[in-house]
Amino acid sequence: MPRDAETPGAAVGSPLAVRMDDVAERARVSRATVSRVLMGTARVSEATQVRVLDAMRELGYVPNTIAQGLAARRTDLVGLLLRDPRNPAYGLLHAEVQTEAARHGLQLISVVPTPTEGVEDELAGLRRLLGLRVGGLMVSTGVIRAADLEPFLDAVPVVSVGRIEEHPGIYGVSYDEDTNAAIVAGRVAEAGHRSVAVIIPDIRVSTAENRRGLGMAADLEGRGLDVHRVEANSFGTNVDGYDDVVSLVRAGSITAALFPSDWRALGFLDRADAEGLRVPEDMSVTGIDGVMPGIERMGLTSLRIPVREVAVRGVEVLDRMVRDRGSVEIRHERFPGTFLPGRTLGAPPPH
Amino acid sequence: MPRDAETPGAAVGSPLAVRMDDVAERARVSRATVSRVLMGTARVSEATQVRVLDAMRELGYVPNTIAQGLAARRTDLVGLLLRDPRNPAYGLLHAEVQTEAARHGLQLISVVPTPTEGVEDELAGLRRLLGLRVGGLMVSTGVIRAADLEPFLDAVPVVSVGRIEEHPGIYGVSYDEDTNAAIVAGRVAEAGHRSVAVIIPDIRVSTAENRRGLGMAADLEGRGLDVHRVEANSFGTNVDGYDDVVSLVRAGSITAALFPSDWRALGFLDRADAEGLRVPEDMSVTGIDGVMPGIERMGLTSLRIPVREVAVRGVEVLDRMVRDRGSVEIRHERFPGTFLPGRTLGAPPPH
DNA sequence: CTGAAAGCGCTTACAG
DNA sequence: CTGAAAGCGCTTACAG
Numbered sequence: 001m002p003r004d005a006e007t008p009g010a011a012v013g014s015p016l017a018v019r020m021d022d023v024a025e026r027a028r029v030s031r032a033t034v035s036r037v038l039m040g041t042a043r044v045s046e047a048t049q050v051r052v053l054d055a056m057r058e059l060g061y062v063p064n065t066i067a068q069g070l071a072a073r074r075t076d077l078v079g080l081l082l083r084d085p086r087n088p089a090y091g092l093l094h095a096e097v098q099t100e101a102a103r104h105g106l107q108l109i110s111v112v113p114t115p116t117e118g119v120e121d122e123l124a125g126l127r128r129l130l131g132l133r134v135g136g137l138m139v140s141t142g143v144i145r146a147a148d149l150e151p152f153l154d155a156v157p158v159v160s161v162g163r164i165e166e167h168p169g170i171y172g173v174s175y176d177e178d179t180n181a182a183i184v185a186g187r188v189a190e191a192g193h194r195s196v197a198v199i200i201p202d203i204r205v206s207t208a209e210n211r212r213g214l215g216m217a218a219d220l221e222g223r224g225l226d227v228h229r230v231e232a233n234s235f236g237t238n239v240d241g242y243d244d245v246v247s248l249v250r251a252g253s254i255t256a257a258l259f260p261s262d263w264r265a266l267g268f269l270d271r272a273d274a275e276g277l278r279v280p281e282d283m284s285v286t287g288i289d290g291v292m293p294g295i296e297r298m299g300l301t302s303l304r305i306p307v308r309e310v311a312v313r314g315v316e317v318l319d320r321m322v323r324d325r326g327s328v329e330i331r332h333e334r335f336p337g338t339f340l341p342g343r344t345l346g347a348p349p350p351h
Numbered sequence: 352m353p354r355d356a357e358t359p360g361a362a363v364g365s366p367l368a369v370r371m372d373d374v375a376e377r378a379r380v381s382r383a384t385v386s387r388v389l390m391g392t393a394r395v396s397e398a399t400q401v402r403v404l405d406a407m408r409e410l411g412y413v414p415n416t417i418a419q420g421l422a423a424r425r426t427d428l429v430g431l432l433l434r435d436p437r438n439p440a441y442g443l444l445h446a447e448v449q450t451e452a453a454r455h456g457l458q459l460i461s462v463v464p465t466p467t468e469g470v471e472d473e474l475a476g477l478r479r480l481l482g483l484r485v486g487g488l489m490v491s492t493g494v495i496r497a498a499d500l501e502p503f504l505d506a507v508p509v510v511s512v513g514r515i516e517e518h519p520g521i522y523g524v525s526y527d528e529d530t531n532a533a534i535v536a537g538r539v540a541e542a543g544h545r546s547v548a549v550i551i552p553d554i555r556v557s558t559a560e561n562r563r564g565l566g567m568a569a570d571l572e573g574r575g576l577d578v579h580r581v582e583a584n585s586f587g588t589n590v591d592g593y594d595d596v597v598s599l600v601r602a603g604s605i606t607a608a609l610f611p612s613d614w615r616a617l618g619f620l621d622r623a624d625a626e627g628l629r630v631p632e633d634m635s636v637t638g639i640d641g642v643m644p645g646i647e648r649m650g651l652t653s654l655r656i657p658v659r660e661v662a663v664r665g666v667e668v669l670d671r672m673v674r675d676r677g678s679v680e681i682r683h684e685r686f687p688g689t690f691l692p693g694r695t696l697g698a699p700p701p702h
Numbered sequence: 703c704t705g706a707a708a709g710c711g712c713t714t715a716c717a718g
Numbered sequence: 719c720t721g722a723a724a725g726c727g728c729t730t731a732c733a734g
Contacts, residue, residue: 016481016506019727030705035729042730045703060502065482067727069417070710084446088644091442095435099465102472107479110461114450121453128458130367131416132483151411155367266645293439294617297649370711381721386713393714396719418711421726704734711726718720 015060027055038063069133078136078318079129080110081122081144087263088292089307093140093162096311104319109134118235119143119204130156136322138314139163139170143204146170157321157328161314162307164207165332171321173314175305176334177208181215183339184286184303188220188256193284193348195226196256197248199241199264202233209260212288216258228254238267246275249283255348262287262295262302269300269344280346290340301342306335366411378406389414420484429487429669430480431461432473432495438614439643440658444491444513447662455670460485469586470494470555481507487673489665490514490521494555497521508672508679512665513658515558516683522672524665526656527685528559532566534690535637535654539571539607544635544699546577547607548599550592550615553584563611563639571609579605589618597626600634606699613638613646613653620651620695631697641691652693657686 020038024031029048036042037052044052055061069075080097083090094110101108109132111125122144129137130152137158139149146167149158153169165172188196198220200213217227228248232240238261245268248254259265265287272279279285290304313333321328371389375382380399387393388403395403406412420426431448434441445461452459460483462476473495480488481503488509490500497518500509504520516523539547549571551564568578579599583591589612596619599605610616616638623630630636641655664684672679 014504014506015502016484021727031728032705032707032730033703036704039729043703048703062478062481064421064484064727065479066417066420066484067710068482068729070415070421070712070726071728071730073710073729085436085442085449086439086446086644088437088439088442091436091439094463095437095466098436098463099467102465102468108462109479109483110463111459112445112449112461114453115446116450117453127413128416128460130413132460133367133415133417151366153365155365263644266648269648292645293437293614293643294645294649297617297620298645372711382712383714383721383723384719387720390713394719399719415711418726419713421728422711422713424713424726706733708729708731710728713724713726715724717722 015062018059018061020061020063023052023055023059023061026059027051075133075135076105076107077132077134078106078108078138078322079132079134080108080138080140081125081129081142082110082112082140083142084115085112086115087261089162089289089305090140092291092307093311096308097138097161097315100312100315104315106136106315106319106322113142116235119145119148123148136318138318143207157318157325159314159318159321162208162305162310164211168330171317171328171330172332172334173310173317174332174334175208175310176336177211178215179334179336180288180303180305181212182219183337184258184288185216185219185223187301187339187345188258188284188286189223189225191256191284191345191347193225193256195228195254196220196258197228197230197245197254198258199230199232199245199260201240201260202231205233205235206260209264212260213258216260220258230257232264238264239271242268242271246271246277249277254283256284256286256345258286260288262289262292262300265300265302265344266292266298279344282349284346284348285344286342288337290337295340296342299343300340301345302340303337304340305337309335366413369410369412371412371414373410374403374406374412377410378402426484426486427456427458428483428485429457429459429489429673430483430485431459431489431491432476432480432493433461433463433491434493435466436463437466438612438640440513440640440656441491443642443658444662447659448489448512448666451663451666455666457487457666457670457673464493467586470496470499474499487669489669494558508669508676510665510669510672513559513656513661515562519681522668522679522681523683523685524661524668525683525685526559526661527687528562529566530685530687531639531654531656532563533570534688535609535639536567536570536574538652538690538696539609539635539637540574540576542607542635542696542698544576544607546579546605547571547609548579548581548596548605549609550581550583550596550611552591552611553582556584556586557611560611560615564609567609567611581608583615589615590622593619593622597622597628600628605634607635607637607696609637611639613640613643613651616651616653616695617643617649630695633700635697635699636695637693639688641688646691647693650694651691652696653691654688655691656688660686 203210
């Protein structure tokens with residue numbers, strides 16, 4: 001029966017309205033044969049193949065991925081649940097993951113949560129991807145907990161990229177936040193600071209930043225420094241804790257502030273300007289990430305996280321899991337970054 | 352018939368393996384009724400509704416979007432084809448579009464092409480989205496031509512965001528690149544420069560950058576300045592043309608270089624440093640975009656494009672088109688940006 | 703190498 | 719208000 005011209009979402013005459021049956025008819029073969037050519041799996045005679053390919057091209061056929069997925073009970077689609085794309089670290093990760101996915105023949109679709117919303121919104125994004133029944137899932141940093149993922153681990157392989165992961169059912173390819181924290185803390189201590197502030201966001205705001213903050217504080221205390229822990233518990237803003245830091249500096253209680261991200265550190269540098277605080281003469285400031293374009297120009301002392309390595313490895317692992325789940329033993333890998341010297345870390349001011 | 356335990360992609364016991372029939376059975380209703388509750392369209396008795404909702408929750412049911420889309424011949428999914436996520440302008444756009452889509456109840460999925468590949472790769476991304484039979488499409492800046500989109504316009508509404516658009520079948524919500532170019536050019540001229548370089552990428556590299564470059568050159572020539580057009584035709588790199596600019600400065604032929612993006616301008620500042628050229632004492636440099644985090648700190652003279660306005664308007668229009676195509680008359684809107692003063696534009700050096 | 707037919711998990715007239 | 723049934727556009731055993 002010919003299709004109704006009213007079929008929504010696929011106007012007649014449009015390539016999107018062309019179905020496999022149309023291709024089959026034009027190529028004078030059965031639908032099954034067209035499918036075989038499309039899949040590239042079964043043997044099809046040379047002549048038939050050419051006819052089918054020609055018909056596809058002539059009609060501008062775009063296979064309906066939806067129907068393919070439903071019929072085959074599988075997809076080449078893999079999903080990426082990405083955190084805040086405004087953050088250059090995630091923007092870069094996004095690009096690298098796509099590049100690698102393409103190399104591996106995986107079709108990447110991405111979902112980003114609304115940056116200013118919390119865990120509920122991230123879960124909605126997760127369901128969007130799961131509803132599409134993606135063949136694999138990459139979860140980038142964010143506030144989704146392993147427990148939220150747990151119910152789905154039997155059905156879909158999950159790789160955590162760039163976020164701390166310790167769940168035994170989730171492969172982890174992360175930045176080594178503890179080592180990173182220790183590297184930055186070590187440099188600050190070596191510069192001679194004895195009393196510093198460390199900005200520590202709540203774990204619900206960012207698991208990575210939380211871990212970095214805690215790591216820096218622990219490391220510095222281990223070295224005998226006096227550490228003021230400054231909480232930053234608001235979601236989607238970087239100004240949290242600035243007031244406290246300024247007060248501490250003014251009171252002569254600290255000579256340096258260690259931020260868990262460049263974003264927070266740079267925001268503070270503007271604030272310091274506004275307050276008339278000179279960096280590094282009056283106080284030192286450090287960040288972490290080191291991937292912002294032009295970071296060297298800004299002179300922020302930071303640590304560069306290995307985004308590309310993490311993307312390459314993450315996709316490699318997911319690809320293996322998608323193809324043969326059993327062949328991959330779950331591990332939690334961590335990649336440390338490299339110190340990025342800058343002009344915002346100096347010796348403490350003489351008092 | 353109970354499902355085979357081998358069903359791939361949906362292990363038994365996982366919520367992803369739960370089908371609507373399972374929910375129906377547990378709630379002691381028909382599949383049709385479950386569907387009605389899920390859709391929220393038809394009337395269902397209070398009691399039945401509660402039973403169905405309970406069953407869904409107890410089983411952890413995640414509706415199969417694939418099957419829904421196939422059966423309903425429509426989707427709430429809208430696709431965003433985004434250009435290079437490493438570019439902060441697109442990262443910001445991505446975040447804003449998602450925020451707006453969520454407000455409008457649209458489910459956004461994004462596809463990014465591999466940054467270093469060309470138009471073929473972007474077309475593959477387009478097909479990925481079309482294969483999913485998204486209900487609407489937002490196309491961000493990139494090298495895809497209107498002609499590539501044309502065959503699909505009958506079937507799916509398309510809104511161009513942040514990229515020049517002139518096709519009568521595609522709604523355009525763009526940056527006003529011509530005005531933007533004129534603004535920057537005007538400031539350079541006012542600063543007293545009489546001979547400058549304008550970096551002009553090929554249209555296949557970036558339609559937006561191409562337009563900006565041509566616009567700046569035309570405006571300056573209109574003002575009687577001597578303009579050296581520097582081509583930049585490589586894909587995925589910002590260093591193209593740097594050699595030429597350095598030579599022109601060394602030869603005393605120009606006193607300023609106008610780049611069509613901050614990315615290119617910042618890259619050049621590093622090069623200038625390496626060459627021992629002081630900015631703005633020896634030469635002036637300008638960019639365009641103004642959305643990079645910390646841009647003020649870097650001091651680059653630039654122009655800030657109105658990303659949020661474009662995202663808000665683009666999603667608003669797409670939403671209307673998705674709901675009732677006929678209600679929207681195609682237009683091409685343009686939003687100008689605002690000048691961003693910096694330290695890299697000064698008076699020309701005395702010779 | 704090729705086709706007829708069942709079935710993927712849903713939605714939606716069509717009846718009641 | 720609810721159910722039985724057709725059908726969305728495909729893939730894939732099963733036969734030949």
